[in-house]
Amino acid sequence: MRNPRDVPPLAPAPAPTVDLDAEADLTRCGALKDYWYVACLSTELTSRAPLARTFFGTNVVLFRDEHGRPVALRDRCLHRNARLSAGAVFDGRLGCPYHGWVYDGSGAVVEVPSLGPSQCGESLDARGHARAGLQVRPCDLGRLQRFDTLEQDGLVFVFMGGDSQRARRPAFRVPFWGQPEWSVYFMVTRFPNGVTNLVENFMDVPHTVFVHEGWFRNTARKRVPATVKRSEGSVLVTYKQEQDTVSGLGRLFNPSGMPMVHTDHYVAPNITRVDYLWGERSGFVINSQITPIGPTDSLVYTAISYRLPYDLPRSLVGHALKPLVRWYTTQVITQDVEIMKVQREGLLNGPGGGVFSGTEADLLHSDIEAYRRWLLEGGHGPGPADEERDIAFWI
Ligand code: FES
Ligand SMILES: [Fe+2]
Secondary structure, eight states: OOTTTTTOOOOOHHHHHOOHHHHHTTTTTTTGGGSEEHHHHHHOSSSSOOOEEEEETTEEEEETTTTOOOOEESSOTTTTOOOOSSSEEEEEEEEEEEOEEEOOTTTBHHHHHHHHOGSSSSOOOOHHHHHHHHOOGGGGGHHHHHEEEEEEEEEEEESSSSSSGOOOOOOOOOOTOOOOEEEEEEEEEESSSSSSHHHHHHTTTHHHHHHTTTTBBBBOOOEEEEEEEETTEEEEEEEEEEEOOTTTTHHOOOHHHHOOOEEEEEEHHHHHHHEEETTEEEEEEEEEEEEEETTTTTEEEEEEEHHHHHHHOOHHHHHHHHHHHHHHHHHHHHHHHHHHHHHHHHSSSSSTTEEEEEEEEHHHHHHHHHHHHHTTOOOOOSSSOOOEEEEEEEE
């Protein structure tokens, strides 16, 4: 018989649903690194100054080479490891702020001021260099790790997984980019949470009536039926509720009360696209691409694409309303930043954080987690099986 004073052994704590640390660590993130991630807006990367970014905990410096092409290098000087992003760009080359070593777009050292004026091969050829007793040439000093880059639709992307030929899919296209009837603008937001929690927030309808009450959706005590389709690395949620409305700017987009078509789309591993369409002539699309900085730190590049149903020249209307739409979306995103901070505070407070529970409304979250977990574990085999389900929840 058991002594009543014996303390029953504690059941092992369940594993966290989401391993934020591993997901944001370049050496442990498995196949999550085998995708293009947004590094910056094209307009943020000038030919005058370097830009510092962090991907999966790894510091990277970005600059434009002599042809204006984006370059991404390890942000650590080969000499004494100073952060190169604190340096300067001139003629498409990057100079370290500490002793002035200069790197070209391939990451090679091309100039070392302390080697004197004959180092560059300008006044001395290789034999002359040796005859002069100079031991070291800049090109002998090695090369910084370089990451592939790509520029498209107003965004600069970086590939952290080695050769970008291995990318698991092409860089994501910004919805309606370059289409004259649509206006598109970007918002860049630092969010205090990891990628999984952020994509779940961006795909999550039940939170809108709490976090964005009055701004976006009001509590309506109504049942929301939807279909969740998981296939080929994406989760598509189609809401079957044509009379659903969004408050705030909703009336501006839908003055004649057209039925609303609402879909939420997750594209593995880090992208969401939310579409609100009213008929053929009006729409509001929010596309978020999330770049992991660290376990609870991300940069989110949000493209807002919209089209208004008025008969005036569309570009004119879209342009005139941009400050208002931008102000509105900034308010909504700020509310999400705040709630992601609140989630993070709970999550990181002692053991047991990251063990989630849920209802039918969270089923799409488990689909997202299934894809991300599979990629975290290396992304081998066919991955989570295709699946389609009907769900319903109340807002
Ligand atoms: S640390 Fe960069 S030049 Fe010395
Ligand atoms: Fe939100």
